[in-house]
Amino acid sequence: MDIRNLEYFIEVARRKSFSQAAEAIHISQPSISRAIKELETQFGITLFYRNTKYVELTDAGEFILEQAQQVVSSFENISTKLEGLTKMQAGKLHIGLPPITAVTTFAHLLSAFRKAYPKIRIQLYEFGPKKIETSIQDGLLDMGIFTPDESTELYEKIWFEKDPLNVIVHPAHRLAARDIINYQDLKDEEFIIYNSDYKLYDIIVSGCKQAGFTPKIALETSQREMMTQMVATNYGIALLPSKICKSLDTKTIVSKPFIDPKFCLRLALVWKKDRYLSHAFREFLTFVKKEYGVAEAL
Incomplete structure (x- = not known):
């Protein structure tokens, strides 16, 4: 064979x-x-x-x-x-990345790792979080970036990102002049929201319900560009991680901080527990832990 x-x-x-x-x-x-x-x-x-x-x-x-x-x-x-x-470091890794979240920090780490280990090839796949998780379980991905359920014992993980959510609105929107936005400000708004593949969907809906209302959802999407385009036409409001908001065009979209510090995106590098770890895999984890090992407490 x-x-x-x-x-x-x-x-x-x-x-x-x-x-x-x-x-x-x-x-x-x-x-x-x-x-x-x-x-x-x-x-x-x-x-x-x-x-x-x-x-x-x-x-x-x-x-x-x-x-x-x-x-x-x-x-x-x-x-x-x-x-x-012969003291060569080589191998291949398959890593899943979600398309809608900002992974700038992780991108810098990948670049640094490639310089340190030029013979280890990293193949990236852009999938939604649920597909990343399924692919890790099926062995089609070595690891992936998403927000794992902290109660599960299926995975090992390294937390590396904690990014508060900002509210984004059209410049002519009534909330554009606010310094900070709270739950009650959003009670009557139309939400452009991540679809249910994303943990942020659950975070946003749950946070609103705890504040006493169910969000009015105008659109669910997995495309960040669709979210920002709809907000830019004043079709509704959206919540995005603050690092993403920094790259938005301030002429068409205004970003405002949200008052709840628990309202945030948390990302981890996740892999299947008790799986075989190749040499390349172990080298990568060692490299990541040097950068993000202290992030376990995020």
């Missing part, structure tokens, strides 16, 4: 697309298709359901995926240990 066929199979499962998998690993789509066909012939099973929009693992494909990940991880571990004999 060619180990590359298993790697191609895992990439297609991760991307749910033959064409996107081929583009990600820089080979032709026919080569990807041929590799999957060889595996299906070898095992005598169908690995994917296929249609014009996406591909999905069959039950047999799910089973093969779990075994393939173990085989590829073991193979990569052998390679990494051999490279270690």
Whole structure:
């Protein structure tokens, strides 16, 4: 069995697309298709359901995926240990990032890590928080950035971001002249809000309910640009992390601090508890902990 066929199979499962998998690993789509066909012939099973929009693992494909990940991880571990004999630091990591939140701090860390470990490749995937969490559980991502449930014992995590939420409004909005905004100011407003994939949806709705009202939601979205565009047309108000607000055009959007200090975005670097940690994974965690280890108390 060619180990590359298993790697191609895992990439297609991760991307749910033959064409996107081929583009990600820089080979032709026919080569990807041929590799999957060889595996299906070898095992005598169908690995994917296929249609014009996406591909999905069959039950047999799910089973093969779990075994393939173990085989590829073991193979990569052998390679990494051999490279270690010549004092080379190498490997690959798959990390999921949410599209709507500001991860500027983490981006600086990734840049610093790449300079320190140029042979360790980091592949980034932009997914919603729920898909990041599912992909970590399925082994398709090594780690991801989201707000984990603190009561769960499924994950290990390093907290690295705590960013208060600001209220953003149109310059002509009645709240634009306020120095600070409280819950009662928002009682009659139309909210442009993160969709329910995001922990901030729960934080905002829960905070408003505790203040005695249910927010009027005009739009739920996973697109930050959609949120800011709707606010810029005075369609409603939104709450965004303060670091994002600093980059907004003050001619079209006004940002005001919110009075509740608990009203904030908290992000952690999360990975599955008790999973196998490759050499690259361990090096990355060591690097991150040097930067954010004290952030556990956030």
